[in-house]
Amino acid sequence: MSREMHQVVEEEDEERRRQRKMEEVLEVKSLRRIISAYLNYPDAAEEDVKRYERSFKKLPPAHKALLSHYPSKFQRLRRCISMNSHFIYNMLEAFEPPLDMSQDMDGCEDSHHEHALNDHLFSSEGNCCPSQSASTTGMCCSKPGGACCGQGNNTICRSSDRVTTDEEVQIEGCCEPATGSHLANLQNSQSTVELAKICCSDSNGNVALSHHDCLDPLVRFNVPLVDVDKVRCIIRNIVRDWADEGQKERDQCYKPILDELDSLFPNRSKDSPPTCLVPGAGLGRLALEISCLGFVCQGNEFSYYMMICSSFILNHAQTTEEWIIYPWIHSNCNSLSDSDQLRPVSIPDIHPASAGITEGFSMCGGDFVEVYSDPTQVGVWDAVVTCFFIDTAHNIIEYIEIISRILKDGGIWINLGPLLYHFADMYGQDEMSIELSLEDVKRVALHYGFQLEKESRIETTYTTNPLSMMQNRYFTAFWTMRKMSMATQKDSTQ
Template sequence: MSREVEEDEDRLRQRRLEEVLEVKSLRRIISAYLNYPEAAEEDVQRYERSFRKLPAAHKALLSHYPSKFKRLRRCISVNSYFIFNMLQAFEPPLDMSLDVDICGDPVLENVPYDHPTGERKACSPFASTSGRMRCSKQDQALLQEGSNILCNSITGLTTDEEMQSAHLDKIPPGNFAGTIVKHDEQDEHGGNDVTGSNGNVTSSSHNWLDPSLQLNVPLVDVDKVRCIIRNIVRDWAAEGKNERDQCYKPILEELDALFPNRCKERSPPTCLVPGAGLGRLALEISCLGFVSQGNEFSYYMMICSSFILNHTQTVGQWTIYPWIHSNCNSLSDGDQLRPVLIPDILPASAGITEGFSMCGGDFVEVYNDPCQVGVWDAVVTCFFIDTAHNIIEYIEIISTILKEGGVWINLGPLLYHFADMHGHEDEMSIELSLEDVKKAALHYGFEFTKEKTIETTYTTNPRSMMQNRYHAAFWTMRKIKAATT
């Protein structure tokens, strides 16, 4: 066999391996969302078992608890209704029916469950900001290069707080959207087909939601779903306004002051937002008149942000109960079980600048590319830089992709997400002090123009008795010279 043929076969096997890994990873993420109702129900049953063990006299003091458990189940049902509609609106970029266990290839059969997907990444014109949950390797964005992005909005869906889990299979299917769609630009084809970006009609069959394809995922995966629900409040609810004012407002004011003539320029300034999660900060920057691009690694985030940005039709269209999963530090049952309406604004009518986009994939893989050198006028990092395995690499890439005179605005702590990955020999975590971070930035051609500390919370229940606060570092740096080699 010739060397060329062997190389072609190796490339083919590698592509098959990547596809299998991507399908396994995405199937796990979707299964985590679908496992949410069952995991939440198990929590309620645990509460009920503890209640039944109480002496009769103590039960009498808590006679309202059976009613509370009933209300909890109703809240779980409403959250599940939102999640299922979100999944119905998602069109996977991969063949989810692919048999990932019987591949006819012994190499593929021995692949670890959470193997990184590696090279597949794609830029797509939908917008999706930064979550504090750790993004493991299987969370990496799985979009295929060149895959069609579907542009459509869900129609005819309304939130019903009395909707029960048994009725969820009656919800009509929606479609994954690739761009923010005005509500007068509805699908003209009807049925279950939608038009792709190339004009072709694409099937929106949702057989990938078949129970036979679902996995029993660990509870840590379902915890990420609960984290997403809290992040929705931070970015897309009126109740999250205080946190947004603490974190996003200083960034937006700084951008506004640094680019005062942006509306008079022939082309708007460009701004990159790595760790763009659920999209509010990237959207607000776009509304200021910037060409704004978010970059997001976690498909948990991307599925949800796309749904909110592309499929919401009215303010307050959806109801969620974000605080029901913790009985600790509650002032009252009413606080714990209170509803939150989302979104607080209609993304399609927010006044975004043309060019608002989202690039799915690992920040290092996507932007450590020659085509990104000197492209951006501004880079904004909010609760992001401590998600790095190697924070110096982040700083180097930010310096490289900024234009001469470009600005880097940062706000956040140094929590270092991979600092406690004990027993994972392959995981690297470089944990610098703030002083060393500043030294690294100076080495890569930055000078400080503003620096202060901002006190803020992150996805905190504003009515909880416990409030975790960060003394977050806020700075503006300007790139004054090319990065030192």
């Protein structure tokens, strides 16, 4: 190799190293912001209660007298917030960051990447909320080169080929400290989360987080309220996937998928189980249920918010009903009674480690397009299950193309969900969004070699409070498509 060519190669290598470093710095920044959102949950919730109190104090005395129970309700709300915070702190204690979180954040010099990150923070993280096309579903192992962690069959994997700058594309799960945005070092033996728990506990060991001095100042990072709202969405998602109260929604959404898989794969050998991929893994219940049917099931999840929580429940739950949360306390609207609003929910309803999962069950963290465009994924999967997922795409055609590519000939694609396109209403932001009708989605699928075998509409809710006076309902598209072999595709076009 000539000296000039050698110099060019060295410059290209250096540029790649610089790019990787930049992307890692942005990933650390994103993860710190998400952890800060979790840590700021109690303060944001306390501000809500204080707002309720200010409004109550403005009432005329005669009106106050009609609501004499309100001061005690506000105190009950604070106890509920404390219990939710206790769960969050336990979850963050178990979180092990996938990266060295002590690195200097000043290394982020590239304004293009900085803007890309900030744009994504306010656009593509709504997976947990039904008002913004939601993503839920399961788990299983990752692409080659992925970094895996976990024990036994509960494995969380992270793609390490290419770190992206999108906040929720960089994901992990598997557990330990968690702190705020500007901590110098997250590897201390006693994490800031633990210190926060100690200073915020009362004499009974309950976490009391109404005082602003409780959290370490370094953790008390001013995060946008939209970030904290995602934490509230996660709490509602926990009910959907891991509580008895979510059983109705699971029966509406997951049972049709499970019944279809059971019917289409009647002979599931333990020696050679069929493989199933579940993009949009959410908090993992659907994937766990698929694994319990006898599939080697891989879930792929996009959001750190989701992954931190799903990993905690899957890998750290010791028994059923181990924790109590209060998922409905953050809205005073459409409540039949205060008792309904402040009712507790016990989680998890099952013990994941004792559920009977198939060996090989795990989770791959990363963007679906990034991870499954890898050549090693071609023709790997017997089935792909998408539940409230396909409308999270910038380009739904690309999703369909990849699903076709990674399925074996004769492989099955089962879908259930609406077409509430995730990026459709990003006003003022130049976000690509291809928004097809259901008819066009099926036509594109036909182009990529799919044959429609079964189709229906299923009515369902999504993370809805079952006792609320308002119930948002979807009339979702449910279908089974089979990927035709190349020979069959050629015959059909002739």
